[in-house]
Amino acid sequence: MATKVLGPSGLRSLIDLLHAGGYTVIGPTVADGTIVYGSIASIDDLPIGWTDTQEAGSYGIERREDDSFFAYNVGPRSLRHYLFPPRQTLLTIEHAETGLRFCQEPPDNIRYAFVGVRACELAAVAIQDAVFLDSPHADPNYARAREHSFTIGVNCAVAGGTCFCASMGKGPSCTAGYDLVVTEVIEESHHEFVVEAGTEDGADLLGRVEGRQATDQDAGVVDAIVKETARNMGRAMPTHGLRDLMVEGFDSPTWDSVAQRCLSCTSCTLVCPTCFCSTMSDTTDLVGTARRERTWDSCFSLEFTYLHGHSVRSSTGARYRQWITHKLGWWHDQFGISGCVGCGRCITWCPVGIDITEEVAKLAGRAEAIA
Ligand code: SF4
Numbered sequence: 502m503a504t505k506v507l508g509p510s511g512l513r514s515l516i517d518l519l520h521a522g523g524y525t526v527i528g529p530t531v532a533d534g535t536i537v538y539g540s541i542a543s544i545d546d547l548p549i550g551w552t553d554t555q556e557a558g559s560y561g562i563e564r565r566e567d568d569s570f571f572a573y574n575v576g577p578r579s580l581r582h583y584l585f586p587p588r589q590t591l592l593t594i595e596h597a598e599t600g601l602r603f604c605q606e607p608p609d610n611i612r613y614a615f616v617g618v619r620a621c622e623l624a625a626v627a628i629q630d631a632v633f634l635d636s637p638h639a640d641p642n643y644a645r646a647r648e649h650s651f652t653i654g655v656n657c658a659v660a661g662g663t664c665f666c667a668s669m670g671k672g673p674s675c676t677a678g679y680d681l682v683v684t685e686v687i688e689e690s691h692h693e694f695v696v697e698a699g700t701e702d703g704a705d706l707l708g709r710v711e712g713r714q715a716t717d718q719d720a721g722v723v724d725a726i727v728k729e730t731a732r733n734m735g736r737a738m739p740t741h742g743l744r745d746l747m748v749e750g751f752d753s754p755t756w757d758s759v760a761q762r763c764l765s766c767t768s769c770t771l772v773c774p775t776c777f778c779s780t781m782s783d784t785t786d787l788v789g790t791a792r793r794e795r796t797w798d799s800c801f802s803l804e805f806t807y808l809h810g811h812s813v814r815s816s817t818g819a820r821y822r823q824w825i826t827h828k829l830g831w832w833h834d835q836f837g838i839s840g841c842v843g844c845g846r847c848i849t850w851c852p853v854g855i856d857i858t859e860e861v862a863k864l865a866g867r868a869e870a871i872a
């Protein structure tokens with residue numbers, strides 16, 4: 502596949518061409534004190550010269566001394582906000598002369614171009630594909646949004662304080678799921694973007710912008726950048742035998758211990774790029790039109806497992822255990838992959854700083870002590 506080296510003006514042209522092609526372009530923006538996906542009209546809307554700082558239970562943004570475009574990590578919003586929106590109308594039922602008329606809401610007609618998508622995010626989209634598409638009952642809204650999207654990935658050049666994608670084998674370099682992938686190179690003498698095509702569509706777009714052909718030296722620079730990022734990653738998940746650890750640790754005291762701090766606030770599930778739980782609600786307006794809506798739900802809410810008369814997981818410990826053992830254990834049985842990509846969002850955005858890598862390490866330590 503083609504690889505070119507562009508200057509900032511070449512990157513500007515890429516985004517302009519996406520707009521001209523009818524795409525709604527989504528990329529990182531500065532909003533409400535965060536770097537978060539939003540609509541971008543041009544490269545001027547990217548967080549130029551900004552970075553973020555992330556630790557367990559803490560997030561901030563600050564100015565850098567250069568004009569970097571992509572020197573930060575993932576924010577609180579993931580691509581599932583666009584591919585599987587927090588609230589979606591699925592069905593309306595209206596009165597008609599012949600009786601009731603059932604209308605399935607057509608999928609949105611938007612064609613998304615996602616810019617600045619990290620390797621962990623691409624891996625999360627692949628997981629959501631397995632959930633929503635690889636089934637006898639594929640989700641038509643998700644399928645429509647995925648089928649018509651265009652993705653520009655970014656190889657991470659800085660490691661986040663809560664990231665652990667390298668230990669999960671999901672980053673920091675993008676290996677699949679992109680049309681184009683960008684590596685930002687900032688040196689004293691130049692500021693460039695090494696852009697590699699991953700699909701024919703990507704190669705076609707790249708062929709339409711000004712730039713020079715990449716050399717072996719450029720490939721070496723890209724390789725060195727991602728290796729350095731992997732070395733500097735803030736955390737690591739002890740991944741060996743995770744699925745079996747989840748089975749063996751079902752009755753571990755770890756769950757009660759984490760429940761002493763967990764607020765059951767659901768934040769971790771709302772920021773996680775792979776969570777997919779939802780609930781349905783039916784409402785009727787004064788005219789008599791009924792509407793069925795799907796909204797995100799969370800296994801941390803008490804109502805999530807409410808059956809007749811009670812909730813199946815009534816304790817916080819049981820709900821936390823469900824979350825982790827599903828992500829890291831049962832997901833393998835359901836989908837053949839881990840449900841965690843190591844993006845670190847659940848660590849950063851947990852108000853009390855509960856760290857999934859630490860809790861798994863404790864679980865592994867207790868299992869070893871017993872063995
Ligand atoms: S469990 Fe946490 S680290 Fe893993 S994908 Fe979800 S938010 Fe990211």
Ligand code: SF4
Pocket residue numbers: 762763764765766767768769770801850851852853854855
């Ligand atoms: S682990 Fe943290 S983010 Fe998740 S529900 Fe508990 S307190 Fe909230």
